[in-house]
Amino acid sequence: MTERLKTLTGLASTAKLPAYDRDALKAGILHLGPGAFFRAHFAPFTDAALAVAGGDWAIEVASLRTADVADHLNEQNGLYTMLVRDTSGTEAQVIGPILRAHVATRNPADLLERLEDPAIRIVSLTVTEKAYGFDAATGGLDLKHADVAADLADPQAPRGVIGYLVEGLSRRRAKGIAPFTPLSCDNLPSNGAVLKRLVLDFTERVDPALRSWIEQNVPFPSTMVDRITPASTDATYRDAEALTGRVDLAAIETEPFTQWVIEDHFADGHPQWEKAGALMVGDVSAYEKMKLRMLNGAHSLLAYLGYIGGYEFIRDAMDDAGLAALARRHMNAAAATLDPLPGINLDAYADELIARFANKAIAHRTYQIAMDGTQKLPQRLLEPATEAIAGGGKAETYAIAVAAWMRYALGVDRNGRRYELRDPRAAEIAALLADVPRSGGSVSTALFALPGLFPAALARNPSWTDDVANKLEILIQDSKLPLF
Numbered sequence: 309m310t311e312r313l314k315t316l317t318g319l320a321s322t323a324k325l326p327a328y329d330r331d332a333l334k335a336g337i338l339h340l341g342p343g344a345f346f347r348a349h350f351a352p353f354t355d356a357a358l359a360v361a362g363g364d365w366a367i368e369v370a371s372l373r374t375a376d377v378a379d380h381l382n383e384q385n386g387l388y389t390m391l392v393r394d395t396s397g398t399e400a401q402v403i404g405p406i407l408r409a410h411v412a413t414r415n416p417a418d419l420l421e422r423l424e425d426p427a428i429r430i431v432s433l434t435v436t437e438k439a440y441g442f443d444a445a446t447g448g449l450d451l452k453h454a455d456v457a458a459d460l461a462d463p464q465a466p467r468g469v470i471g472y473l474v475e476g477l478s479r480r481r482a483k484g485i486a487p488f489t490p491l492s493c494d495n496l497p498s499n500g501a502v503l504k505r506l507v508l509d510f511t512e513r514v515d516p517a518l519r520s521w522i523e524q525n526v527p528f529p530s531t532m533v534d535r536i537t538p539a540s541t542d543a544t545y546r547d548a549e550a551l552t553g554r555v556d557l558a559a560i561e562t563e564p565f566t567q568w569v570i571e572d573h574f575a576d577g578h579p580q581w582e583k584a585g586a587l588m589v590g591d592v593s594a595y596e597k598m599k600l601r602m603l604n605g606a607h608s609l610l611a612y613l614g615y616i617g618g619y620e621f622i623r624d625a626m627d628d629a630g631l632a633a634l635a636r637r638h639m640n641a642a643a644a645t646l647d648p649l650p651g652i653n654l655d656a657y658a659d660e661l662i663a664r665f666a667n668k669a670i671a672h673r674t675y676q677i678a679m680d681g682t683q684k685l686p687q688r689l690l691e692p693a694t695e696a697i698a699g700g701g702k703a704e705t706y707a708i709a710v711a712a713w714m715r716y717a718l719g720v721d722r723n724g725r726r727y728e729l730r731d732p733r734a735a736e737i738a739a740l741l742a743d744v745p746r747s748g749g750s751v752s753t754a755l756f757a758l759p760g761l762f763p764a765a766l767a768r769n770p771s772w773t774d775d776v777a778n779k780l781e782i783l784i785q786d787s788k789l790p791l792f
């Protein structure tokens with residue numbers, strides 16, 4: 309039987325290995341949410357920074373929910389394989405900066421103890437949009453979010469992201485330990501500013517003195533993160549084993565492209581990510597908007613139209629000339645809502661995105677991207693739509709994307725097969741739609757009334773809502789593609 313990946317010795321020469329001494333590593337970062345995206349993006353950037361510039365910046369990770377990834381990483385001494393796939397082949401690289409993994413649900417005291425360690429100078433996050441407890445309608449803390457409500461009731465025994473960060477900072481303040489820098493790496497616009505607002509809203513309610521201390525002492529840099537990372541499958545594990553000679557249950561696969569833009573405001577330093585290709589800037593918001601609106605917006609459009617049209621992967625949807633043209637048109641429309649970014653040609657950026665989406669070596673499920681629509685629509689589609697309309701421009705492509713999301717929200721495909729709507733508001737959506745006739749007008753009216761999702765500028769704009777209703781009617785009548 310093949311051995312498990314546990315050390316760097318004896319691995320097949322087809323795998324690239326960490327170019328630094330792992331035995332000398334010391335932790336400087338605690339990362340919350342060790343999912344595939346973190347393992348394809350943050351950890352490899354840190355791996356490259358350690359190879360070029362060193363420093364005490366190894367990573368401990370903590371999972372706030374499921375234990376599987378953390379357990380696999382611990383069984384493998386933090387090592388795992390990253391497969392980089394494109395049409396010319398697959399390359400394997402073993403990634404080394406993870407020291408150990410914690411599971412908050414199993415041992416919350418252990419995670420709180422790590423948050424207090426002065427050696428931990430950065431607490432980074434890839435926890436997905438829905439974990440923040442962000443209320444899109446107010447821009448502040450969602451008091452009805454289950455973790456937020458539980459943590460406000462019992463702040464010293466947290467279970468959610470905001471609760472853990474606040475309790476960690478509170479303990480550091482009480483002990484005279486300098487704060488860590490919280491570093492959000494999720495696809496939210498101004499993710500650092502959003503995180504700061506949520507932390508301040510939370511502390512306002514539980515400890516106003518802590519709120520002032522955080523406001524004065526804790527930087528919350530925003531970041532733009534980008535690397536297309538499908539969920540791992542049996543093919544990932546099989547190829548990782550073939551290329552390393554070891555069984556690896558924490559292996560991930562990703563595309564060659566990777567990008568990270570980071571605001572350079574840290575309380576106590578950071579790994580030299582800039583030497584690994586990251587861009588350190590004063591303000592990341594223009595990059596974030598570009599990526600969320602052009603990449604993620606077009607991704608969501610393709611995911612909903614593609615899924616209901618019977619395409620399993622984004623690359624299959626891109627093979628449909630009608631859908632590929634819609635995606636490109638969407639990117640152009642999104643680009644028109646952006647301020648110019650020095651040194652960036654948005655047309656070339658769009659061309660590159662089209663090529664990345666079409667990468668035949670990447671099997672990225674439309675169903676994976678379709679997940680959590682209520683958490684993704686605002687920043688990807690609804691904000692640019694609102695701005696486009698306010699600027700007198702066209703918002704048709706957003707009407708198509710929203711109609712496709714609404715069609716998807718019906719939870720049944722064109723062959724009558726039911727699927728699970730993986731969305732934190734799935735039950736609410738199902739209840740709203742329960743007795744509604746399946747027509748474009750009725751379904752869209754019901755979903756426009758979902759509290760807090762659609763800004764009034766869209767939901768009360770009859771020409772736009774009619775456009776959505778008409779497009780939805782076409783999708784309900786006949787989901788054959790191309791549609792528009």
Ligand code: CS2
Nearest residue numbers: 533534535536604607676677
């Ligand atoms: C995707 C993103 O799942 C999704 O919603 O749009 O995960 C996308 O692949 C990444 O943001 C690319 O950087």
